[in-house]
Amino acid sequence: MSEIVRVGLIGTGRIGQVHALSVANTSGAELTVVCDTFVDGANAVAALYGGRVVTDPADVFASGEVDLVIVASPTSTHVDLINQAIDAGIHVLCEKPIDLDIDRVDSLRAKAAAADIHIALGFNRRFDPNFAGINARVAAGELGTLEQLIIISRDPAPAPQSYIAVSGGIFRDMTIHDFDMARFFVPDIVEVTATGSNVFSDYIKEEGDFDSVLVQMKGRGGELISIVNSRHSSFGYDQRLEAFGSDGMLYAHNVAPNTVAKYSAAGVEDRTPYMEFFLERYATAYQQELAVFIDGVRTGTMTNPTFEDGRAALVLANAALESATTGRSVSVDGKL
Numbered sequence: 124m125s126e127i128v129r130v131g132l133i134g135t136g137r138i139g140q141v142h143a144l145s146v147a148n149t150s151g152a153e154l155t156v157v158c159d160t161f162v163d164g165a166n167a168v169a170a171l172y173g174g175r176v177v178t179d180p181a182d183v184f185a186s187g188e189v190d191l192v193i194v195a196s197p198t199s200t201h202v203d204l205i206n207q208a209i210d211a212g213i214h215v216l217c218e219k220p221i222d223l224d225i226d227r228v229d230s231l232r233a234k235a236a237a238a239d240i241h242i243a244l245g246f247n248r249r250f251d252p253n254f255a256g257i258n259a260r261v262a263a264g265e266l267g268t269l270e271q272l273i274i275i276s277r278d279p280a281p282a283p284q285s286y287i288a289v290s291g292g293i294f295r296d297m298t299i300h301d302f303d304m305a306r307f308f309v310p311d312i313v314e315v316t317a318t319g320s321n322v323f324s325d326y327i328k329e330e331g332d333f334d335s336v337l338v339q340m341k342g343r344g345g346e347l348i349s350i351v352n353s354r355h356s357s358f359g360y361d362q363r364l365e366a367f368g369s370d371g372m373l374y375a376h377n378v379a380p381n382t383v384a385k386y387s388a389a390g391v392e393d394r395t396p397y398m399e400f401f402l403e404r405y406a407t408a409y410q411q412e413l414a415v416f417i418d419g420v421r422t423g424t425m426t427n428p429t430f431e432d433g434r435a436a437l438v439l440a441n442a443a444l445e446s447a448t449t450g451r452s453v454s455v456d457g458k459l
């Protein structure tokens with residue numbers, strides 16, 4: 124590999140633009156090919172961050188100009204593009220989820236396992252400094268034995284109905300990040316119990332989806348995990364995590380854009396609302412996710428979440444949907 128890691132980007136929408144910025148901010152990396160079927164989008168990103176523009180992903184893999192490719196196109200394209208990356212021998216960082224259909228994921232599973240490239244999944248929250256910091260301290264034994272994990276994740280406002288209609292449902296679309304966060308701490312989960320409700324959105328109900336869900340899971344060691352999700356939150360993007368163990372607790376509060384509070388005779392004014400949404404809240408995490416992947420490609424070590432992590436999160440999402448639909452706990456023992 125050349126000194127500079129040459130990066131191809133497929134998909135220049137919301138998250139593709141974040142990745143393009145991350146490449147630009149990573150020393151020793153260069154955006155060389157930018158692909159979008161919507162050529163204006165690719166042109167706009169290339170104008171900002173460089174790279175030759177193409178409109179067919181096959182041209183990225185055939186270019187001979189990339190060492191790794193970032194897949195940030197719609198979910199339905201991921202399986203095919205990972206497959207093409209394997210065939211071309213090009214490392215790939217693919218956005219989550221791998222697919223909404225576990226059968227399609229499984230159709231690539233053996234090939235992905237045998238592949239001679241790094242396949243990373245875009246579970247960026249593992250790279251948030253707060254959550255990563257807690258994870259490292261739990262792993263170092265600071266809490267003694269981990270007994271309970273509580274993940275609270277509420278979006279500021281729901282996506283439009285057109286998005287909800289094709290999202291795959293809240294468990295596969297939104298909770299998928301929390302399933303991966305749960306497995307970051309407790310990889311071996313054996314049981315899933317979930318319940319869903321429609322407490323505020325008629326159009327989400329119309330689409331046969333929930334706007335609010337609770338998930339409880341159990342790890343093989345008896346660890347209990349609780350996930351709280353809502354598609355809305357009046358005070359902004361609510362992202363918290365609590366790890367509770369025999370020797371104490373570690374808790375990550377929400378991240379505020381600033382820490383200023385006003386004190387006067389009228390009272391103490393609290394801080395400004397939380398970060399707008401994921402692009403702002405996880406900006407550092409996206410950057411770090413790519414830096415770690417590029418480092419892994421350089422050194423031949425791989426610490427990003429993998430294809431198997433992507434698959435496991437989808438298995439948990441499917442189990443949660445089954446549980447919420449049937450009212451019964453679902454065993455995932457041996458299925459991750």
Ligand SMILES: NC(=O)c1ccc[n+]([C@@H]2O[C@H](COP(=O)([O-])OP(=O)(O)OC[C@H]3O[C@@H](n4cnc5c(N)ncnc54)[C@H](O)[C@@H]3O)[C@@H](O)[C@H]2O)c1
Binds near residue numbers: 158200218
């Ligand atoms: N990790 C995260 O926090 C996060 C956040 C948002 C989205 N995502 C994931 O990223 C993916 C993209 O989401 P988005 O919100 O950026 O979507 P988007 O619609 O904003 O962007 C997708 C882009 O891909 C282009 N495109 C469509 N088909 C293509 C193809 N075959 N080849 C090349 N380009 C193609 C579109 O023209 C568009 O510019 C989804 O899988 C989504 O789940 C992840």
